[in-house]
Amino acid sequence: MMALMLRTEGLNAFYGNIRAITDVTIRVPKGKVVSIIGANGAGKSTLLKSISGLIQRKNGHVIYKDRDITNMSVNRIVKLGISQVPEGRQLFAHLTVEDNIRLGAYSYYNRRNRSVIQDRIDGVYGMFPILEKRCKQVSGTLSGGEQQMLAIARAFMARPDMILLDEPSMGIAPLVVREIFNVIVNLNQSGTTVLLVEQNAKAALKVAHYAYVLEGGRVVLEGLPKELLDNPKVKEVYLGG
């Protein structure tokens, strides 16, 4: 059995009185990419937000490295090594690219490790040369793809053990989507565990080691990407029966 990075047990989450996900149980093994696919409104983003702590109203369990983080605050979860790349990027739009990146390492800031952080910034620039070119630009003026890269770069600055990606391909031109998925693969190869939520099922399945299909807030299918790709049920989930 592979070491588990994160698992959820019967997780339910609510928006007001509306239950957005129901009894979701998933496993994310260490060092792997796990994808969660499903149509719009299936509860994929809710699942990610419940893991990262942005949604507080929930029951069930989120276990990270054998530690129950269900009711922890977001900043503590971040410090434990989970970074989220939120849906719609959520950049600090009025700040520069470099400031966005720098703030990604906020939890690690102190006087002593200034050089460490500079190293990390350089590392990130190595991964995303385009961001280095734009480092003084206000992030709100970047193109969609660049913003997505910046969002990933920001999350990566915390050197997380696990990164949660929410719809990285949304609103991005197909060519750039390819680039973004390359980055995801690179991230994973450098040792980061990835939990990916995607509507773009084919792309998501291609990079994943394992995948879950969500519909109506429940896990309706799970399996190896290859099996799911050929499963007609997947198409049904998206396009109806």
Next chain:
Amino acid sequence: MTLKKLLIIVSVCLIGFGLCISCGKKVEKDAYKVGAVFSVTGRASFLGDPEKKTAEMAVEAINKAGGINGHPLDLIIYDDEGDATKCNLAVKKLINKDKVCALIGPSLSGLSLAVLPVAEKNEIPLVSCAASYKIVNNEETGKPYHWVFKTPQSDSMAVEAIYSHMKTHGINKIAIMSGTTGFGASGRAELLRLAPDHGMTIVADEKYGPKDTDMTVQLTKIKGKAPQAIVNWSIGPTQVVVVRNWKDLGMKNITFYQSHGFGSRENIKLAAGAAEGVLCPLGACNIAEQLAADHPQKAVTMKYLKDYKDKYNETLSSFGGHAWDSVHLVADALSAVGCDKAAIRDYIEITKGFVGQHGVFNFSPDDHNGLTKAAFNMVVVKEGDWALTD
């Protein structure tokens, strides 16, 4: 359940309020009740605060000395906060609920004018602590209102004192500055009204708000008009700031007159040396030490000065004395005629030679103020203290 707790607390508070209201103030049966309304807090606290303190001190002294013919004096003081509505309600409450024999206050001219019809209608003597001559002069009849008196000198007296001082010093081209408060506006109106009578030419008429930070602009404009003197009419910090700006702008060659509102030594101190040479008209109580030993007011003013300093550890302002005068005027009437509203009124109206803090009062049916312009002495700031001038 915090909410439940809260509800309990709120209801306890409300019940508490109710109890407070219902218990009211315990009064011995034979006490003489007198009501007072001062602007203790709010925009006119410079008037009401010393008035309240003085009145409380005066009543305490009277009661310590055995009260009025054995009756303790119960002074019920309400704070009107400079608010017309609150003042009106307070006066009516004193009349109808507290059933007082006479009323003292309010501190502000506007509010005195506002409640004056209430006193007239309810036939109760009211001794105002505000300056405007309109309080004791019914414009329609040209006579005083029947039930209303006032102890402060009218603004016109202060203006007359200033103008005559100017005349003797050959000044006839002046600039005026005033705060946009009731105090400033009524002083300004009197300055404008009386100027032609005294041959004064007003070359500038500038204003500033009660919370303005700097009056350099207005003074610069005046400087450009080159008057011989400036008269400033305001209260509170602005009257100090204006003096400082006057000095900073190097306008010492333009004589600076302040209103009687400047009459606290604290102001000289706050002016940080800038007040040297500033002139102002002051009542006797502000210059008690300077008065000649045989001055009729020497004794009362010195005692007041000492008692006030001992009790509150504050310097006297111009205004506390008005409350002293009012309280003692009413107390004298009470001791003579008891708690009979009409009799009190009649007694005050014929009071002569009453020695108060701001002058020797001689009331008459035609004069419900009882003072002349002699009640003001022109004073100059010299070496950080008042000095009498001619």
Next chain:
Amino acid sequence: MEQISIAGQLFQYLITGITVGSIYAMVAIGFNIIYDVTDIINFAQGEFVMLGGLTMVLFHVSFQIPIIIAFILTVMGVTLIGILVDRLAIRPIRQPSVLTLIIATIAVSFVIRGAAMFFWGKNPFDLPAFSGRNPITFYGAVIQPQYFWVVGFLIVVVIVLSIFFDKTITGKAMKACADNADAARLVGINVNQMIMLSFALSAGVGAVAGIIITPISLMEYDRGAMLAVKGFGAVILGGLGSFPGAIIGGLILGIIESLVAGLISSGYKDAFALVVLLCVLFFKPSGILGNIEISKIKRF
């Protein structure tokens, strides 16, 4: 008799206007710091200024503490009060609508004002000018040395704040909270801490404004409200959330008031300044440097 030229007068008006405007600007900056992080307009901002002035008087004049130490102590003290305001008044509000927060900050201003009246009484207090009271004459205009301190401190505050916001990670984190609170949480920023910090900072800036203005205009317990109104005007005129806007707004208000008082009518100077403000708003609904995007979110 010494005369003053028209040019000299104009110059004097301008100088006074800049000084008074600098104070408004500083109050406006205080408004902005809190607004940026929390979307709250803190109507108790003027009370911080008042507290700054009166606390300085207490330390420097009453306790005879040397001016620099007294200055630091005062700023620290008022900063602490800013933190308390956040902790005791703002954070406990469970359903913070814009109106609730406005009322809460007004309530805070009453409490502070009431406490100040209780503690200091109603009389004004003076503070010695930092470098004496010997005015400098310059092109016919007279400049009090304290004017330089006022403008100087405005510049210092602006520089310090821009360094803080542009160069330090904490400053950037505060800006990040203002920009996108959820994202700020996701990078591990404690948003509540940043809100507290914003109250602390703006109280500190308010205190500085209070300290430097007291030698010019004295200080008493109820001056805060008027300063808050002027500062609020400045911040709206410049555009909510914009620091350069706050400074421009403050200076414009100060200069208009001064010029109108000198050239048109001293009684109507405040009204004139507000008419200008209204005209600006009618043509540019988000102030001179404001951002529509920011302003359109707020409803009552």
Next chain:
Amino acid sequence: MEADKGILKISELVMAFGGLMALYKPDFVIRQGTITAVIGPNGAGKTTLFNVITGFLTPNEGTIHFRDQSIINLKPHEIAGLGISRTFQTVEIFENMTVLENVMLGFHTKLRSSFISSGFQLPLTRRKEKEIKSKAMDILKFIGLSGKWNEPADSLPLGEQKVLEIGRALASDPALICLDEPAAGLNETESHLASSLIMAIKEKGVTVVLVEHDMKVVMDISDEVLVLNYGQKIAYGTPEEIKNDPKVIEAYLGDDGAYA
């Protein structure tokens, strides 16, 4: 009624937010009396399209004709007055009113009320009010909520809130009704009910345009399907055609070569 007469014609429409093209020339004609579904992946511009049609957004370029009248640059309430009604993705019922009042507000375009007339409760106002009330009750019957007419709207479960929103939109007697995700967040029974309600609306002769993610609903009820991706029209046809259109499948499931 002519079935194939175009009630809404859209051409050359461009809507850009900053650099992002939310809509880029998705030309199409909605035929009167049909149900047209607008589908597409997240961020394809569906809701933007609704906002442009109903006047909440002013497009950068292009024309929109409703019954041969240009409705560009009209304010939302004016467009509503012309007979286009809508619902919202996030349920926007008036939670501070009762169920009945919600529907009654739908009659606003038919009601010329002023403060004076309503303040004094003039006879005409009262009569009008009564009339509207009974009409609103009819609508509640139609949507199956008449039993809950006097309940506060926010006490309804989500499914009923959505239905109520549709009822409210119907009250203004629209010729065209735009439904933004009527089935989102509903369970199976509820979404089934919503489907039959939409069919019933069509029976009444009202043209329906809906944005929907629940493909079962879309495929069941729509006559026509418009597929958007990146703000552009990529397909238009019957549900069957759409289901098997490779471009649509690619848009939804992504393209194989999305990464190297």
Next chain:
Amino acid sequence: MMLRISKYSIFFFALIIILFPRIASNISAIEHYPDIMIFAGIYCLITIGLSLLMGYAGQISLGHGAFYGIGAYISAILTTRFGWNPWSCMVIGAVITSIVAFVVGAPSLKLKGHYLAMATLAFGVIVFIIFNEEIEWTGGPDGMTGISGLTLFGFPLNTVERYYYFVWGIVLAVFIFTVNIIQSGSGRALRAIHSSEAAAMAMGVDVSRYKIMVFTYSAALASVAGSLYAHYLNFVNPSSFDIFFSIKLLIMIALGGMHYIWGAIIGAVIITFLNYEWLHYFEELEILVYGAILLIVTIFLPQGLAGIPAIVKHWFRRTLSDGSR
């Protein structure tokens, strides 16, 4: 939740209004309360309009003290300088104020949030300065005296009791009028604007027209209140109409609960009594206590006092359902 206002509650309200002076006159501790209630009633007129503007249409105003003042000063000037009939002054005041409100409101209501707050505040300050400066007309800071009282059908309203019934009669009428608005087409539109501006627009509600309409209506009410004030006190001065009064109105609305029309009445009455009567016992600490009470209410009752029944009901319901589980 906006509760429907039933006929019974209005009837009950009327009953309280009628009985209050009778009860008060028999209890010596509160025998002077009807006099305070007159002012509370006058403020109620303003807060009812403001509640419609703020709680229902979602717009803030920090300038209603000015409309109140314009009404009062028009009454004062026309009766004292021109000897006009007070009733016509009241009507003229309301008409002029409505025009001013329309002229000010049309551009201002395009502003949002704090910008609108500042614009209305600026308007309030400007009007205050005019009251203060135009001494020839307004008497300046000292104000104007000698404003004639009201006479109704030859029956002078010159006692507390008469004026009480007169003012509260008007309050009741305005309240019913306003409730009628709220519970009719226009009111639905306003509530719709408050709940969701977008949905209201989509249903054909002309949002900006309604905003201006409600602004003007509330200003006219304030003007009438001003006239009532001037004719009762026979005196006006500028400081009764300054921005701090506008803020006090805001406090009344918030404390009472701005989403409830009852909140306007509760807030106005409670704040009036706190200011004019109850807090008197704290003397110099009054403002501190006032601030503290206000803060406590905002923290614990963000919906205001009128929201208590809803909270109690909610709490009651929850305990019941917990118990049954």
